[in-house]
Amino acid sequence: xxxNLDFIYGHLPYWLFIILMLSGLFIVVSRGNLIKKIVGxxxxxxxxxxxxxxxxxxxxxxxxxxxxxxxxxxxVAYSNPLPHVLILTAIVVGIATTSLGLALxxxxxxxxDTVEEDDIQKMxxxxxxTYNKKNVLEFKS
Amino acid sequence: xxHHLILKxxxxxxxxxxxxxxxxxxxxxxxxxGGGFQAGVIISAAFxxxxxxxxxxxxxxxxxVWFAQKAAxxxxxxxxxxxxFSLIFGFEFLNYxxxxxxxxxxxxxxxxxxxxxxxxxxxxxxxxxxxxxxAGRTPRLDDKEW
Amino acid sequence: xxxxxxxLFAVIMLSGAFSLVSAMLFVxxxxxxxxxxxxxxxxxxxxxxxxxxxxLTVRIQKEKxxxxxxxxxxxxxxxxxxxxxTLDMPNFGAFDxxxxxxxxxxxxxxxxxxxxxxxxxxxxxxxxxxxxxxxETVVVLTAGLGVILLLSGLKGRKNKx
Numbered sequence: 001x002x003x004n005l006d007f008i009y010g011h012l013p014y015w016l017f018i019i020l021m022l023s024g025l026f027i028v029v030s031r032g033n034l035i036k037k038i039v040g041x042x043x044x045x046x047x048x049x050x051x052x053x054x055x056x057x058x059x060x061x062x063x064x065x066x067x068x069x070x071x072x073x074x075x076v077a078y079s080n081p082l083p084h085v086l087i088l089t090a091i092v093v094g095i096a097t098t099s100l101g102l103a104l105x106x107x108x109x110x111x112x113d114t115v116e117e118d119d120i121q122k123m124x125x126x127x128x129x130t131y132n133k134k135n136v137l138e139f140k141s
Numbered sequence: 142x143x144h145h146l147i148l149k150x151x152x153x154x155x156x157x158x159x160x161x162x163x164x165x166x167x168x169x170x171x172x173x174x175g176g177g178f179q180a181g182v183i184i185s186a187a188f189x190x191x192x193x194x195x196x197x198x199x200x201x202x203x204x205x206v207w208f209a210q211k212a213a214x215x216x217x218x219x220x221x222x223x224x225x226f227s228l229i230f231g232f233e234f235l236n237y238x239x240x241x242x243x244x245x246x247x248x249x250x251x252x253x254x255x256x257x258x259x260x261x262x263x264x265x266x267x268x269x270x271x272x273x274x275x276a277g278r279t280p281r282l283d284d285k286e287w
Numbered sequence: 288x289x290x291x292x293x294x295l296f297a298v299i300m301l302s303g304a305f306s307l308v309s310a311m312l313f314v315x316x317x318x319x320x321x322x323x324x325x326x327x328x329x330x331x332x333x334x335x336x337x338x339x340x341x342x343l344t345v346r347i348q349k350e351k352x353x354x355x356x357x358x359x360x361x362x363x364x365x366x367x368x369x370x371x372x373t374l375d376m377p378n379f380g381a382f383d384x385x386x387x388x389x390x391x392x393x394x395x396x397x398x399x400x401x402x403x404x405x406x407x408x409x410x411x412x413x414x415x416x417x418x419x420x421x422x423e424t425v426v427v428l429t430a431g432l433g434v435i436l437l438l439s440g441l442k443g444r445k446n447k448x
Contacts, residue, residue, distance in 0.1 A: 011373055014373045014379065059381070079316070081394055091321065092427060099336050102340040105340055109343065116348075179327055217421075220421055259424065260420065263427060
């Protein structure tokens with residue numbers, strides 16, 4: 001593997017997708033607001049899709065819709081259709097699961113009256129403490 | 142949303158066009174970009190637009206909640222029954238040659254249209270049902286607070 | 288931008304715009320079907336759902352300084368590992384990469400002979416990978432059922448209590 005300008009140009013798209021993915025991951029890890037976390041997950045997801053599609057791309061190729069009816073004796077290059085199929089279904093499943101996450105956020109907000117992660121954690125700890133205290137008292141008596 | 146007259150007029154005009162375009166994407170998906178997934182999302186987007194602008198009650202007159210929730214399952218049923226159909230006629234599951242054995246190409250074509258129809262029905266009604274369950278809850282914000 | 292903004296409305300709108308831009312990127316990379324879906328889903332339905340969630344919860348993120356050193360270390364590690372992984376990959380757009388040589392060109396070859404339709408993506412989606420798509424449809428239905436159960440099921444029970 002020799003690192004020259006050609007290599008860098010050829011790999012720059014992958015690196016850009018990885019940076020985009022990392023920014024999505026950063027939002028998920030560092031922000032406490034649950035809606036923002038979902039937005040971060042969306043960015044993460046979309047960058048993975050971009051990465052998949054970029055693997056199937058051929059320079060100078062065109063979309064995989066056949067121009068003349070036979071592939072073997074044509075001189076048109078088509079990009080690989082297989083990643084497109086996988087990602088097409090993944091996007092729709094992604095929105096369905098995202099909406100499930102949003103529904104969970106709404107339920108959390110109704111239960112805890114907040115969507116901030118650390119507040120929820122504090123309330124959970126408090127609940128656990130009172131629960132434990134009650135149990136200890138019952139055990140003693 | 143009581144005072145947005147332009148939005149209401151444009152929405153009334155656009156909903157039909159969007160649904161028509163969705164149907165085009167659905168049934169012309171073999172020849173141009175498109176298919177069940179895209180068409181389902183586009184058709185549901187038409188209903189969601191109508192619901193946002195005209196209010197939830199009006200869109201639920203057109204598309205009742207129970208209908209959206211039950212029709213979502215019908216799509217999967219259409220898909221699976223296409224597979225069972227070919228099982229009954231002695232082919233593999235989802236082998237569309239069974240639909241017209243003497244013309245396998247035609248069979249494939251019909252099979253793809255049926256399957257994409259099932260996908261489109263499921264996706265569109267699931268999206269509409271999801272939108273209903275989100276919008277059916279009373280929000281904490283007034284219109285003015287935006 | 289989505290990192291520093293506290294107004295969730297702006298964050299959600301930016302994420303919708305990001306979806307549109309990524310749809311354009313998909314067109315540039317020859318994935319017209321995917322771009323179609325991303326434009327309809329990301330900019331349309333997903334933005335609406337996030338906005339309605341925001342209307343039901345909060346509009347403004349709580350301002351709080353969280354320690355960000357640990358997340359930065361974590362994503363730097365992940366990034367270095369991922370970039371190390373790409374070093375062995377073929378160049379972007381190479382016609383002789385392993386991904387192009389086997390299955391993709393075979394599908395391009397046989398789709399028209401088998402089915403007589405020019406859109407290879409639809410052919411693979413509905414026929415060659417029919418099982419896959421059946422599973423994906425069931426997943427979409429299940430997620431929808433989950434949302435319906437979560438958001439509209441419990442209301443009646445609470446009222447009875």
